[in-house]
Amino acid sequence: MEAMNENKVVPSEFSTGPVEKAAKPLPFKDPNFVHSGHGGAVAGKKNRTWKNLKQILASERALPWQLNDPNYFSIDAPPSFKPAKKYSDVSGLLANYTDPQSKLRFSTIEEFSYIRRLPSDVVTGYLALRKATSIVP
Amino acid sequence: MAANVFPFRDARSAPDPVLEAGPVAHGLLPVPLVLDNGSFQVRAGWACPGQDPGPEPRLQFRAVCARGRGGARGGSGPQVGNALGSLEPLRWMLRSPFDRNVPVNLELQELLLDYSFQHLGVSSQGCVDHPIVLTEAVCNPLYSRQMMSELLFECYGIPKVAYGIDSLFSFYHNKPKNSMCSGLIISSGYQCTHVLPILEGRLDAKNCKRINLGGSQAAGYLQRLLQLKYPGHLAAITLSRMEEILHEHSYIAEDYVEELHKWRCPDYYENNVHKMQLPFSSKLLGSTLTSEEKQERRQQQLRRLQELNARRREEKLQLDQERLDRLLYVQELLEDGQMDQFHKALIELNMDSPEELQSYIQKLSSAVEQAKQKILQAEVNLEVDVVDSKPELKKPLETQSFTIISIPGEFEGVSQRPTTQCQAQYTRDAETPDLEQLEPSLEDVESMNDFDPLFSEETPGVEKPVTTVQPVFNLAAYHQLFVGTERIRAPEIIFQPSLIGEEQAGIAETLQYILDRYPKDVQETLVQNVFLTGGNTMYPGMKARMEKELLEMRPFQSSFQVQLASNPVLDAWYGARDWALDHLDDNEVWITRKEYEEKGGEYLKEHRASNIYVPIRLPKQASRSSDAQASSKGSAAGGGGAGEQA
Numbered sequence: 001m002e003a004m005n006e007n008k009v010v011p012s013e014f015s016t017g018p019v020e021k022a023a024k025p026l027p028f029k030d031p032n033f034v035h036s037g038h039g040g041a042v043a044g045k046k047n048r049t050w051k052n053l054k055q056i057l058a059s060e061r062a063l064p065w066q067l068n069d070p071n072y073f074s075i076d077a078p079p080s081f082k083p084a085k086k087y088s089d090v091s092g093l094l095a096n097y098t099d100p101q102s103k104l105r106f107s108t109i110e111e112f113s114y115i116r117r118l119p120s121d122v123v124t125g126y127l128a129l130r131k132a133t134s135i136v137p
Numbered sequence: 138m139a140a141n142v143f144p145f146r147d148a149r150s151a152p153d154p155v156l157e158a159g160p161v162a163h164g165l166l167p168v169p170l171v172l173d174n175g176s177f178q179v180r181a182g183w184a185c186p187g188q189d190p191g192p193e194p195r196l197q198f199r200a201v202c203a204r205g206r207g208g209a210r211g212g213s214g215p216q217v218g219n220a221l222g223s224l225e226p227l228r229w230m231l232r233s234p235f236d237r238n239v240p241v242n243l244e245l246q247e248l249l250l251d252y253s254f255q256h257l258g259v260s261s262q263g264c265v266d267h268p269i270v271l272t273e274a275v276c277n278p279l280y281s282r283q284m285m286s287e288l289l290f291e292c293y294g295i296p297k298v299a300y301g302i303d304s305l306f307s308f309y310h311n312k313p314k315n316s317m318c319s320g321l322i323i324s325s326g327y328q329c330t331h332v333l334p335i336l337e338g339r340l341d342a343k344n345c346k347r348i349n350l351g352g353s354q355a356a357g358y359l360q361r362l363l364q365l366k367y368p369g370h371l372a373a374i375t376l377s378r379m380e381e382i383l384h385e386h387s388y389i390a391e392d393y394v395e396e397l398h399k400w401r402c403p404d405y406y407e408n409n410v411h412k413m414q415l416p417f418s419s420k421l422l423g424s425t426l427t428s429e430e431k432q433e434r435r436q437q438q439l440r441r442l443q444e445l446n447a448r449r450r451e452e453k454l455q456l457d458q459e460r461l462d463r464l465l466y467v468q469e470l471l472e473d474g475q476m477d478q479f480h481k482a483l484i485e486l487n488m489d490s491p492e493e494l495q496s497y498i499q500k501l502s503s504a505v506e507q508a509k510q511k512i513l514q515a516e517v518n519l520e521v522d523v524v525d526s527k528p529e530l531k532k533p534l535e536t537q538s539f540t541i542i543s544i545p546g547e548f549e550g551v552s553q554r555p556t557t558q559c560q561a562q563y564t565r566d567a568e569t570p571d572l573e574q575l576e577p578s579l580e581d582v583e584s585m586n587d588f589d590p591l592f593s594e595e596t597p598g599v600e601k602p603v604t605t606v607q608p609v610f611n612l613a614a615y616h617q618l619f620v621g622t623e624r625i626r627a628p629e630i631i632f633q634p635s636l637i638g639e640e641q642a643g644i645a646e647t648l649q650y651i652l653d654r655y656p657k658d659v660q661e662t663l664v665q666n667v668f669l670t671g672g673n674t675m676y677p678g679m680k681a682r683m684e685k686e687l688l689e690m691r692p693f694q695s696s697f698q699v700q701l702a703s704n705p706v707l708d709a710w711y712g713a714r715d716w717a718l719d720h721l722d723d724n725e726v727w728i729t730r731k732e733y734e735e736k737g738g739e740y741l742k743e744h745r746a747s748n749i750y751v752p753i754r755l756p757k758q759a760s761r762s763s764d765a766q767a768s769s770k771g772s773a774a775g776g777g778g779a780g781e782q783a
Contacts, residue, residue: 050243051280053236060278069751070342072239072276077332077346078650080642084635085394090366092622093397125365129358131638 089126090114103127103134142412142617143386145378150219153196153256167296169268169717172253173303173710174246176200176235177327177352177672179218180710181253184270184717194710196256202248203230217252225375237349238274238328243284247292254293264294268727270717272303272709275331275345276748279755283738290733297727299720304333305340305746306712307670307702319659320666321651323644323683325673327352330631332647334655334663342749344654346647350631350639352673356380358637359387359627363618370618373415382620383627386411389678390625391685393632400622413618447515454508461501468494628676632686645686652690664691670702670709716746 051059057073065071088095088107095105097112102123104115115123127133171194173180182194198218221227234245259265269289273282282300289295304324312318317338324331330348334341356379363374390396399405464486470479471491479491488494630636632643642650652660664687669679680701687697702708720726726744733740737757741750 050241053239053241056239056241056278056280060280063279063753063755065751065753068343070276070345070749071751072274072278074343075276075331075345075347077348077641077647079640080635080646082642082646085633087397087626087636092626093401094394119368122365122368125361129361129365129637 089130103132141408141410142414144414145416146381147223147225147377148381149223150198150221152220152222153198153218155256155258167267169270169721170254170257170259170265171270171710171714171717172250173272173306173713174200174240174249175272175303175326175709176233176238178706179249179253180707181257182710182714183257184714193707196253198252199224200235200249201231201233202245203227203232215248217248220252223377225377228376235328238326239278239281240285241281243288246285247288250288250293266294266296268297268299268717269295270299270301270713272306272713273300273748275302275304275333275347276342279739279751279753282741283755286728286733286738286740290730290738295730297729299717299727299744300741300748301713301716301744301746302333302340302748303709303713304331304670305335306710306716307705307708308335308668308712309746310708310712310715311668311670311700311702318666319662320668321648321663322668322670323648323674324671325351325631325644325669326671327673328354330644330671330673332644332651334651336659336663338745340747340749344651346651348631348634348641348644348647350634350637350641351671352380352383354637355627355630355673356383358630359383359623362623362626363620367618370415370616373418374618378413382411382413382623384675386413386620387624387628387676389628389632389676389682391678391681393625393629396625397622400625406621409624410619410621411624413620414613415616415618417616443515447512450508450512450515454505454512457501457505457508461498461505464494464498464501468498628673631673632682644683645690648686649690661695664695664697667697667699668702669699670705672706674701674705712746716744720744 060071061073065074086095086098086105087093088111089104090106090111091108093107095107097107098105099112099115102115102118104123104126106112106115124133169184171182171184173194177200178197179200180194181196199221200218201221201224202215202217203221204215224231232242232245234240234242234249236242240246254265259267261267271285271289273285277300286298289298303326304322307324308318308320308322319336319338320334322331322333322335324333328349328351330351331345332348333345356376359382360374360376360379363379364371367374400409467479467482467486468491470482471494483489483491483494486494488497626636630639632645634641634643641647652663655663667683667687669683680699683699684697687699691697704711726742726747728740728742732742737754739753739755741748743750
């Protein structure tokens with residue numbers, strides 16, 4: 001039961017006073033472990049951060065996969081073949097009309113008047129939600 | 138009006154106690170630990186052998202950590218999961234080891250594992266002496282598995298580990314034991330949705346598909362929608378509250394277009410809108426002036442501005458007049474024939490010829506004329522302007538561009554002039570919550586008054602007798618978020634990703650794509666066993682919708698079966714636990730430390746709930762040093778001896 005006691009001691013010590021966590025390593029861990037993926041002391045100053053998913057996938061692509069092997073990027077769903085239905089940005093109903101000035105979609109006259117009175121940041125917000133913001137100024 | 142008003146629960150999580158492992162963890166064989174490592178929640182517990190399978194996982198916590206309040210204080214260090222209490226104050230400091238559904242930041246993963254082991258009562262010294270069953274992503278990148286194995290074996294000294302897919306564990310948990318099933322699993326989680334065909338008890342990995350949309354995208358979409366509708370409540374519309382709305386107030390429409398039509402009808406709207414009551418915050422209603430006082434103030438400001446303008450115009454007029462006089466004088470010089478003086482004057486004025494002088498004179502005189510005209514007009518319009526102008530001078534809206542809501546019936550008698558103030562108020566409001574509300578209210582003048590309080594505080598009607606009632610209404614209704622069609626729009630993104638601009642196909646189309654890759658008889662068998670699992674499938678109406686989609690895509694009068702998991706959230710953990718108990722003695726499925734060292738971290742042993750292993754060797758990452766402070770130079774030799782550590 002010694003191990004249990006020690007384990008019990010550790011959490012209570014956590015709660016008393018600002019003790020450095022590093023000074024109280026958890027008993028079941030190897031205290032000297034350093035991740036190899038993380039640069040840390042290893043790769044010097046260059047490789048400090050973890051790779052994010054994009055970088056991991058980019059390096060995975062370079063591996064010698066066969067044609068039919070399943071891997072993370074080959075199981076991405078394909079883009080849609082069907083034309084997308086247009087919904088009003090404001091109310092979500094089916095939108096038959098688009099405002100030429102702001103490119104927002106609307107379905108009723110009231111919505112149109114609402115759209116015309118929106119401040120420009122809200123307009124860009126709605127367009128960004130649909131990923132319809134235009135790059136051309 | 139009090140119907141359908143719901144408060145936000147804003148639940149805080151209680152910190153987990155450090156549990157004693159109890160007799161559970163001590164047995165002849167070390168008891169396996171089962172960890173469902175998900176991007177939303179981590180669920181951890183023991184897989185206790187014996188008749189009683191045991192309760193739910195001992196630990197369930199959000200897979201996030203954040204440094205203690207107020208920046209990086211030396212003492213408490215990063216807090217994990219339920220110890221954080223409420224997530225909202227720390228929203229910007231939350232870090233998760235996951236990028237989409239793959240753990241990429243193993244340091245944070247280490248924190249989560251520390252937390253799990255500690256709170257489960259792991260007591261072994263120097264290593265965690267229990268086999269671990271861990272879930273991973275479908276077709277987990279080899280790099281990520283390598284990192285994870287390294288963490289488990291090197292840091293925690295685990296004897297053996299098995300990796301599996303959460304949706305497969307859930308699938309087998311819901312099927313009779315040891316049956317060789319084929320089926321289609323649709324698993325929708327926090328970050329992505331997978332469609333996984335199972336053939337003869339084994340995952341057909343090359344035909345799996347993943348849609349990169351899940352609960353978190355739905356919550357983000359809902360948050361943006363509500364923030365754009367209620368810009369005044371930007372800070373109060375938090376992700377936690379959005380998740381609450383999704384979990385408790387949203388549903389999936391069986392037929393989306395038809396459901397939308399239902400929502401157009403004002404009665405249906407009234408009955409089904411969920412008004413979420415935000416806690417009162419006094420900072421938005423800035424001034425406590427009554428509307429008349431505000432009107433007065435506005436008029437004063439206007440007058441002041443106009444006076445300023447008039448003064449400026451007069452000054453300019455004067456200057457122009459003087460200049461004009463001077464030029465005329467110079468012109469006279471020319472007419473009088475005093476050429477020398479004329480030329481001198483021309484040079485002074487920086488002009489070249491008498492023609493230029495002439496044109497300049499003409500321009501100036503016309504400008505002076507116009508200025509005089511404007512001054513005259515301004516004086517005339519002073520009265521009219523005060524009545525017509527908009528209160529908020531900063532708003533870039535033009536009074537003239539207001540359109541009148543065409544109100545059938547009641548308002549025929551009202552004049553249609555754009556500058557009628559009461560009309561202008563209703564149309565001017567940029568913060569009006571719902572247009573659908575305007576539709577129902579149009580038929581009833583009384584209810585039109587009721588919706589007054591929803592407008593921002595700048596626009597209460599002055600000429601209406603309702604003014605006195607408003608302050609009472611204003612507060613409660615102002616702090617309500619009307620969630621109408623958003624109830625069905627947010628969960629709909631997995632069926633129609635074009636709602637948020639994603640190019641990927643939705644679940645139904647992906648399902649059809651996958652089915653088309655199989656011969657007809659296999660399609661039949663697959664479709665008999667469609668299985669829905671994952672937290673994001675828990676919307677009411679999900680099963681009905683899937684059945685309808687299948688009905689549309691399958692041949693006429695063919696059959697299909699859709700089954701929802703008994704507990705879509707926890708079944709993965711239960712399934713993993715069952716699997717662990719079944720395979721305690723089976724060495725074919727566990728990756729031991731020795732195998733890790735021989736074959737590398739990316740090695741995977743296949744079993745019925747695992748990924749497919751593609752034997753590609755990853756180059757071992759840049760070597761580690763045993764001493765954390767070792768310089769970068771001395772570490773090359775450390776790589777080869779990595780196995781000998783600990």
